[in-house]
Amino acid sequence: MIVKQRAYEAKEALLMPALYAAQREHGWMSPEAMKSVARALDLPPATVKGFATFYDMFRKKPVGKHVIQLCTNVTCILSGSEDLLSMLSDKFGIAPNETTTDGRFSLVAMECIGACGTAPAMIVNTDFYENLTKESIFSILENYK
Amino acid sequence: MITITINGKKIKLNKPVTILEAARKSGIHIPTLCDHPMLEPFGGCRLCLVEIEKMPKLQASCTQQVTDGMVVWTETEKVVEARRAMLEFLLVNHPLDCPYCDKAGECDLQDNTMKYGPAIGRFKEGKRKHPECYDDPIIVTNMERCILCSRCIRMCSDVQGADAITITNRGNKSYVEPFSGGRFDCEYCGNCITVCPVGSLMSRLHKHTYRPWYIEKEVETICSFCGVGCSFVAQIRGDSIVRVETRPDLGLNKGLLCVKGRFGFDYTVSSARLKSPLIERNGGLKQTTWAEALSHAAGKLKEVKEKYGPAAIGAIASGLCTNEDNYALQRLMRSVIGANNIDSTTGFFYGPAQRFFEDIFGQGATLNPMQGITNSDGVFVIGADPSAVTPVLGLQVRAASRKGIPVVTVGHMSGLKRFATCSLNPDAFSEPALLNMLISGLMKKRPVCGENIFFEDIIKKFMLSTSDNISDACGLGKSDIDKAVDELNLMTNPAILIGRQVVQRSDASVLLLQLSVLIYLLNGRIYLISELPNDQGLVDMGCQPDTLPGGRPVFSDSMRKRYEDSYGAEIPSAQGMRLMEMIQAAHEGKLKALYVMGENLLLNLPDTGYVKEALLKLELLVVQDTLMNETAELAHVVLPACSWPEAEGSYTNFEGRMQHVKKAVHGEAMEGWKIISEIAKIIGVDWDFLTVVDILAELTKVSPVHKGITYSEMDSGNCLWPYNGEPLRDIAKDFVLPDTKLIKREKCSGRSYLSADQQLFHSGTIGRNSSALNLLMPASYARIGSALNEKLSVKTGDTASISSGVKSAELDVIIDPDIKGMMVFVPNTAADKGALSFMKWSMNKDFKNPALDGNEIEISKLRSKAEEVAA
């Protein structure tokens, strides 16, 4: 793993970016991924695990090729994200936190992603989409093969 | 002066403390769940809320500092209401399974709920479910009960420094877990169990075997594993110790323990426990009566003495035995047998190291109080990893490091890796070259000051020739040396911790002299890493071939006379044989009888094959021990002695603190000192020792340093060197400069050397009989580094074959990337595969101890773990 320890005074400060890098490589926060971060930063593995499991955006289990993270917090729900969620579930045959059998998509019901003004919103992998409608959501997902 | 009022009571304080501390000091109880005296204030549970006049809101007393004139109420209606509310929240997820929970009866949550709380909550939602976890052999976790006070986490990170556990996830789903989620794979100190206020972290060893209120007796005593001498309370039910508990204010360990002290005590009830005397008959050991065993041992001793003279008899003392036992053995040898042939494995490291430093710096130079480590401004560690062999001492080094004190370590030290500001890991056996560079670097920055002309003369004579090629000399870079010198130069009164590896080698005197120079230059205080509970006591009791009790030299007529008068017998003036000399003498047929007390020679001596040959040649081998072992199997008479919790006595720890070891349970065997005095009586000398009090009384009369010591003084916890006695002073004039030519070694690269691994979970001799400790380290192994593994290409768990000049065996391999070069570390815990059994030795000419350096071995891959599973 390539993480340079430059601008950071304490190793802990580097933990979040290191975990992201590890997740990019390993796909999720596998024990090996957490251990490699611990080794790279010379931090106790348990400390790394505490961090990694605290944040929802670090995956606790393997995910598909693309991760659909649909916000299901108050504003998005009021703007119809619950319907969108059940549509996605029906279409791909998976419940939230599950992965399609072909490994293409994982579906995640997210807490607030800070887009209340343009709700409903979702993040696919690291791409952000807002003002979603029943139509737009599927055409967006078409781009993720 | 600060004056505050709590519940109407005026309290005067010299310095600002927290309200909680002030209340505790004046005997006012405030309930807490997250605060603990062994931890820093946290302010998480809000149970300690109190009302402070002129403050609108309730305040957490564990974090709120007192100010002058503050008026505090701890049990007002408002406070009680708030506590009830906090408890209701805590119980939202708590299973309230008290009838099934081992903590019931000593649970802070239970007690506080009983006092303040509603036992029923208003939440309709179900409680979280998380099954009790039995993945770990020692620690059971029940996370349904956890109140997330984080005491365990803070203990493990901030005090123990193991950082083995964490709170995973978030909110409702937060659980305390080790990295694996199941097995802890940690240092197993159990200190997290001590601080958990509820039944979330518990010892599996006594799970569901009793209730706290079934404890019939509590005995404050001293741990029997290492030279730190931690205090704890042994809890007794029937005639066995069910658990050991600590108190935050008890002993020098202040509530902390290590894995051996906390979980290892069950060696005293292992199946290897000796209960009745055995005598050798027709080639086997048979049970016999005390009368027969004692009279056989005594009769044979007398016979050998008459036939071959007293010098044909030797005795081995033990740092595992009490002062009283060691004193009695010394008296038997000197006054009844009439020989100074008494030594022990303490003479391999602790004894000679202490003597060396005392010769230079005066008697007692190595006896310094433990808290000096965290109060110093630097720590230098060499020769052993204190966090493995003397774990609570290791914690002091970690605490010093946490305070920002520079810590310099020399050698492979896994336990201090994250705590050293500078870890120097030189090539095998190149420590003298490294120390040379450190000293000359330091002397450039800090010239000698003329304080001790005598010693400075020695320093000048002791020419330091530093090699230009640093990497060639010790395998380190110039920047490493410079950094270390800079760190050392910051120190003005550092703690210098010295362990075994420094002395068990052929150039020990060079290293010790170098260390003395370093100590002198740095104005350091010496701490010897004492591996046995009574290394110091054994030395003080005169169980060395050249010293009498109190450290008086045996060759001094005036001093010897004092003991002769008291014993009514003549003591030979010539120094007796050292342990390895006795073994050699036995091998040559010159030593005819050996009395071994509490020592397994076939585990703790090098080249055990040779030792065994020597023992087999003896006309009489008496083994007095608590556990059956390989040495006892060869004995003519085996005398079962009381084990550590079964007899009264005392240990003297590495600080020179004498501590009272109390009888906690009844044992079937006989006290060690009593066995010895019975033998003396049969030979014809009656000592009139009825209890240990008589022995201590005699010791305090004959030994000038031990004047007037009593067990109650020991109980006060402050029976510290130099007691009320007269230490020897000013012997430095006699100091003879050892041969300080650096040994030329062939370049070690490419060869593998064997070293004894320092094991946290094991103490060898007694530890291997603890079923609890054996759960953690079931078998012997070979730990190797990456460099060696490039050659071997094995994986952890694979089996390798290891052979030295004297022995070959198979061992499973553990890969440890921190090990430098080609070293192979094998623990000395199993007699058949212990590190020492592979080792050749040579007699160190200065200390007459076995030098173990340069033990080359062959290691090769035998089979991989996968193959084994398939087969």
Ligand code: SF4
């Ligand atoms: S037993 Fe000791 S090292 Fe292990 S988790 Fe508990 S506190 Fe940490």
Ligand code: SF4
């Ligand atoms: S396990 Fe015990 S000590 Fe640790 S957070 Fe939970 S209740 Fe507190």
Ligand code: SF4
């Ligand atoms: S540090 Fe030593 S004395 Fe203390 S508990 Fe551990 S083994 Fe016992």
Ligand code: FES
């Ligand atoms: S004890 Fe004060 S907040 Fe927990």
